[in-house]
Amino acid sequence: MPDPASPPRARGACHCGALSFEIRGKLRDVLICHCSDCRRHNGHASAHTRCATSDLHFHRRDTLKWYDSSPSGSRGFCTACGSIVFFQRRGVPFTAISAGCLEPPTGLRTAMHIFVPDKSDYYEICDDTAPRRAGMPDEAELAAFRWS
Numbered sequence: 001m002p003d004p005a006s007p008p009r010a011r012g013a014c015h016c017g018a019l020s021f022e023i024r025g026k027l028r029d030v031l032i033c034h035c036s037d038c039r040r041h042n043g044h045a046s047a048h049t050r051c052a053t054s055d056l057h058f059h060r061r062d063t064l065k066w067y068d069s070s071p072s073g074s075r076g077f078c079t080a081c082g083s084i085v086f087f088q089r090r091g092v093p094f095t096a097i098s099a100g101c102l103e104p105p106t107g108l109r110t111a112m113h114i115f116v117p118d119k120s121d122y123y124e125i126c127d128d129t130a131p132r133r134a135g136m137p138d139e140a141e142l143a144a145f146r147w148s
Helices: 036-042 139-144
Strands: 010-013 020-023 028-033 046-052 056-060 064-070 073-078 084-089 094-098 110-114
Touching: 036 046, 036 064, 064 084
Parallel strands: 028 110
Antiparallel strands: 010 020, 020 056, 028 046, 046 094, 064 073, 073 084, 084 094
16 A cells, blocks of 8 residues: 555646546556547547556545446546546446546556457557557456556
8 A cells, every 4th residue: 555645656637627636556557448438438549547446536526427338337527627537347446547637747658459349440550569459358467567
């Protein structure tokens, strides 16, 4: 467990700043999701890192609202500006965070593209170094990604 007196690993916020938070623990490298749900919620592929839910601490969260976006999880968004900031899979003690909501430098890198067959036809995946997967990695594989 991180020391509460130590500086946070990362800070983040929604577009308008009404929802702000910090992570006091490790972050997993970023997954780029090309599934139709993420594309519809975000307007394009989504980029998410992940932390232990217990390491996520809020400065402001009055505008945080959760939407049950699928049978497997919920998305957290700001009711003031509409930014989608979080995703939580049911029964998993981690929270996914939209990587673009974090203040740089993040020190993160793209670990994998997921749900690649579901991507739209208007774009190509340009990052040739990250592995590609047809679906979601299981929890053991997710735990094996770089956490920093």
